[in-house]
Amino acid sequence: MKGAEARKETRRKVEQSLGRRRRKELSFRILGVGATALGVTFLLVFFASLIAQGASAFxxxxxxxxxxxxxxxxxxxxxxxxxxxxxxxxxxxxxxxxxxxxxxxxxxxxxxxxxxxxxxxxxxxxxxxxxxxxxxxxxxxxxxxxxxxxxxxxxxxxxxxxxxxxxxxxxxxxxxxxxxxxxxxxxxNRALFTNGDSREPELAGIRGALMGSFYMLLATILISFPIGTAAAVYLEEFAPRNRWSDLVEVNINNLAAVPSIVFGLLGLAVFINWAAIPRSSPLVGGLVLSLLTLPVIIIASRAAIKAVPPSIREAALGLGASKMQVVSHHVLPLALPGMLTGAIIGMSRALGESAPLLMIGMVAFIVDIPAGFTDPATALPVQIYLWADSPERAFAERTSAAIIVLLGFLLAMNLAAVIMRKRVERQW
Amino acid sequence: MAALRGTTRHAADRNKMALTTIVLILTGLAVAGYLAGARRAYASVGGPSNLRRLHSLPGYHGFFVAICCLLPALLVLLLWVVVEPRAVVVLVTQGLPEAARGLSEGELNLLINNIRNLAAGDVVSGQVDAMLTDAALRYTELSRLGRTLSAVLVFGIAVLGAVLAWRRIGTDFRARHKVESVVTGLLVAASSIAILTTIGIVASVLFEAIRFFREVPLTEFLFGLNWSPQTAIRADQVGSSGSFGAVPLFAGTLLITAIAMAVAAPVGLMTAIYLSEYAPPRVRDVAKPLLEVLAGIPTVVYGFFAALTVAPVIRSAGEAMGLAVASESALAAGLVMGIMIIPLVSSLSDDAIKAVPRAMRDGALGLGSTRSEAMLHVILPAALPGIVGGILLAVSRAIGETMIVVMAAGLAANLTANPFEAVTTVTVQIVTLLVGDQEFDSAKTLAAFALGLVLFVVTLCLNVLGLQFVRKYREQYE
Structure with missing residues (x-):
């Protein structure tokens, strides 16, 4: 009888607390919905205000x-x-x-x-x-x-x-x-796309900044893609498990999290002051950005190489291929789409980066449209920073327009990466 | 004037042209070497039918010749490009009359610059006298000599390397092994770039910082309460010393980081919980990519939004409530930065929550707990190390964030904990100290590197700690 009594008591207590617990559950859930909604709402407000401000600049x-x-x-x-x-x-x-x-x-x-x-x-x-x-x-x-x-x-x-x-x-x-x-x-507003920077808002355009960004990204990909994939191949396929490769690995992970402005300090001290590469040039910008994107590319490339099943390597080795032949004839072609996806993501990060470029003199007021790797240039995000500082109302509108263009490029790059990943994703 | 400009371009382009031509010719030589090597390999066994007698495929012999042609020549060329300008300057300086060589370093640099400009046909500051013309002529002559010499040397080495390699080709020559070891060497070199970068960062920041600490004692920098880096040009001006107490900067950085984390940590964590535990798949499929878009927006765009949209709203809201809000308040920068960091916190928390074994969650639910109880009392405690690691990484991100604070937080180094006042941060000061033309020896410029050192060390510690947490914890359940 006593057991039944106790059981009843427990049951009563549980039922009593049930309302409170359900309310708690509900409020917890609402908190979760609210948090998610906050992020999404911000995004919507942000895009709406951007388009409302910037659309008229076109x-x-x-x-x-x-x-x-x-x-x-x-x-x-x-x-x-x-x-x-x-x-x-x-x-x-x-x-x-x-x-x-x-x-x-x-x-x-x-x-x-x-x-x-x-x-x-x-x-x-x-x-x-x-x-x-x-x-x-x-x-x-x-x-x-x-x-x-x-x-x-x-x-x-x-x-x-x-x-x-x-x-x-x-x-x-x-x-x-x-x-x-x-x-x-x-x-x-054709001037927006055909002119360089100007003090007069109605004459100011983003062509110069776009070309600067283009040359810089070209330099970045030319430097960081070969080095990044080579490093990834070495670390995945050849590196012995020893202190050196551990050190390299720790380094790469840490570099991925170093604030970008520190890379700007490196660029200023090493590339400009020591190696005497011309200030404000897309070349020096590309060098800094390639160091910045290297970890991204290495990490993505390693993932792509890891995804190639070992059976392919073993089959090639069994047929008498050397280790290097296995990698260059079989692993690399199979991993290439994944590596390219990583490269695109790295490039989109480089395109949006501006803090390190401020350090290496790419904030100058440059009217001429750059035509090479050593001409003084600025980049699209830096142009946005410069225009955002201008007091004229007309520049606020143009800043929003430049941001829309920048986000358009980023969106296109990321979409390309997503489509590429979807198309080459392969179940082994 | 226009004609002068024209010659400048030519002079600058000539070096570039010479370099491009040399590289192009080298490439041509390497291709020729490849063909010759492959052909000799065929010939050594008497035609393609006897290919089996070769140790390596003919292509490897070709590559071997090409590598021997290209690699040493390129190394020499690189060395030449680095050393030549300096060597020319030294030689020209030695040719200067006694009086000019006795000048101070700065004046000498100016003189060398003038000589270089004159040689390039550019505008020269100051008087052009016989000495300058002489030196410019010497400079031009030495440069031309250097170009010729470098071309001869590089091509000589390339041809020599190719010929030596070509002669070694034979039936038993293990070309594949040689080629593969060179390629492995290149791969090792590529992977050590990461280490070189770290060394480069540490060295560049550390050397300049040490020069700074020679002028300003370390204790003043770390514990001083007054930051006004404007050093006067003349010694007798007011405020000529400049003061470099960085505590207001550290406090400002901490304040903004704290505001950002107060937004990002709870919102990010709750988002991760909702998306992994409650959200129906369709909501998750929409919300997750949308939040990732948040992570992909460039920081300069957030900065623009903080400065031109959020700050005025906060200011007018504060005025409506009778609060004095600075137009560049810490709050605006912190809030927007917090929103920027939400995706980072939520994706790292999501990983941590997902890594908790399903059995633990199911066990808690089976014992009758509600979903929130299972989450709060079972899953979160188990996932805590991973979440803490993620938050540490987010803090490091917030401390190092630059553009938002440059655009939305002020320059005033106020030592305050009031989020409505303007504060400045370490990154803002680095940018303001280094943007524009600076000499490299003023304490003002060097201070930026000292701040950079602090920034690097602090974020490095946070990153190492955070990654350690995340990784250790992952292993626990694997």
Whole structure:
């Protein structure tokens, strides 16, 4: 009887606690859902805000003006002169013709600021293409200045007092008149993809940074892929189990976790100061990034080599192949897709890296588009860092656009890696 | 001016061109060597029908000749490229008149630079006198001589190596063994790059740091409470000494790391628990890759987001609650960094949880515990070492993170524990001290390397410890 009593008591206690325990279970579960949702929500918010901010940068406002390619300004001494012709005067003249009521000196200067300083270059290029334009009148779409651009895109608050916005009341009025006449138009922002960096937001582009990143990644893959795969082959297939190979292994694992900025210090002290490789060049950037990605490539390549079943090695050895022949004829071809996947992942890490590049002088303001491994260059993430520091509103928009481009590249690389892995994944 | 520029390009390109040409010709020689070697191997046994009498396949003989042609020549070329510019400078300096050689090191460097620029046809700072022209002529002549000499030497060695190798080829020559041992040597060399990198890091950081500690005592650096590295140009200016007490930096780094870990550790751990224990497969298949995307976003993008989106939100929220928030608060940087680290913590915790034998979990559930009880009282304690290891790795990541703090945390070295104030970190200071043109001998620049040394040592310890935890624990159940 006593046992039954005790059992009942236990049962009662368990039932009593059951509600509490279920509530605890539920709240634990909710915590888990919340934590997962937090990460995912952040990601969504992040992408939404990025696209909301950056999408408009792919369009640029253009002003349609009737430009007269007047001989007076373009033919200073007898023959048309592309270098010294006063193309700015053409733009000013077109604006004055558009707003004949503006007469004061300072007002006219303000008026000229509606159009980008790049407009004159555009006119020069147009004339260089078609010399017969000289002396004619033509309706041309010229890039608007970044202030007009921001206003037209609705990113400037009109209700602010004049001194708190970057566009004056007069300019506001003129812009409204242009809008009323249908002379403002949004077009695809080609400058973003064809120009190098510039102090003027409407002329600034990522071409230079893209080319810099391209040369740097090319150097990185050329250095780190052969060395990384060779190291992986040695460690997996040849290395005797001794202190040396243990040391190498510990080193690789630790290097994978060393902060990237420390690699920048190494690059500054060794590659620039000691080996005298030109500062800011894609070559030195590529060297630093290849040291940075080497551990990633070695670890991925070792996994790929490990996945090749031993039976293949044994079969080849049994038929009389030497160890080296087994590796080069059988193991490497089978492991190559996996190694390439690792290389792509390493490259995508290198593409997003910026901290070590700050150390080796790739933060300079560089207008020219690099054309080789030793030209001064910058990289796409560093360009983002530089633009993010600029006070102009128009640069914030362009920074987001550059980030979208960068993320696009990263996404493409990772997708390529995933597809490659799926296609070559093989059940032995 | 334009014409001058043009010649500069030529002068710079000439060296590159010469180098490319030499390498191309070497490659051609190696190919020829390969063909000649293979052919001699065939000939030594009297044609392909008697191939069995050869010890190694003809291709190996070819490779042997190619390697003997290429390897020593390339080594000599590399040595030449490294040594030549220095040698030319030394020779030119010796040719300078007595007065010029007595200059200080800095002035001499300037002079050498001018000579080099003049020789390249570039713009020269200062007066071009007879001495400079003379030296520039000498420089050009020596460079040209060097180019010719290097070409002759390299090609000589290549041809010599190929011929010697070619003559050894015969029926009994074990070409395959030779080739394979060379390849093995190359593989060993590739694998020791990792060790060389570590040595390079330690050496470069340590040497400069030691130079720094000669000027600033170690104790002041480690325990000083005042950080203002701006050294004045003239000795009599205010604040000419600069002070290098790094405690505010350490405190700032710790503060931001603590905020980041306060976000990342619980969220990452709970995410791992939810995804491994509760989530239906379809949710897991969506959520896991999404969280991995979080890990793939470049840090500069997080920095932009922290500085331009999160910081203003925190600032206005703080103002609404009547708190004074700095525009570059530690909180913004820490929060965003925490989100960046979530995937790292969650994937390492996930590994640790998955490694706990299923029997333990099933046993707990069979005894009537709820899933959360099984998790909290059985699985997590068993997985704890792995989780701790993962968190240590995450801390090391947070300490070494650079771009987020450079963009979102400030430069002010405040010694504070208030997350709403601006603090600065070790990595931020390294970047600000080294970006821009610096001479390499000022305490300001060297301080960056001392900070780098501290950063490297601390993260190394955390990594070693973390990896040890993770690995030891994995072995326990295997």
């Amino acid at each position: 369009m640029q406002t253009y002003v349609s003006l009737d430009v007269e390619f007047s001989r007076e300004h373009l033919v200073p001494d007898g023959e048309p002169d592309l270098q010294f012709g006063d193309f700015d005067a053409l733009v000013r003249g077109a604006l004055r013709a558009q707003f004949p009521d503006v007469t004061g000196r300072s007002e006219r200067r303000e008026l000229a600021r509606l159009v980008s300083v790049g407009a004159a270059y555009q006119l020069r290029d147009a004339l260089a293409d078609k010399p017969e334009l000289l002396g004619t009148r033509l309706a041309v779409f010229l890039p608007a200045s970044s202030e007009v651009d921001m206003l037209f895109k609705g990113k400037i608050d009109r209700s602010l007092p004049e001194e708190q916005r970057r566009i004056s009341d007069l300019q506001l009025e003129w812009t409204d008149r242009l809008v009323a006449e249908g002379r403002l138009e949004r077009r695809f």
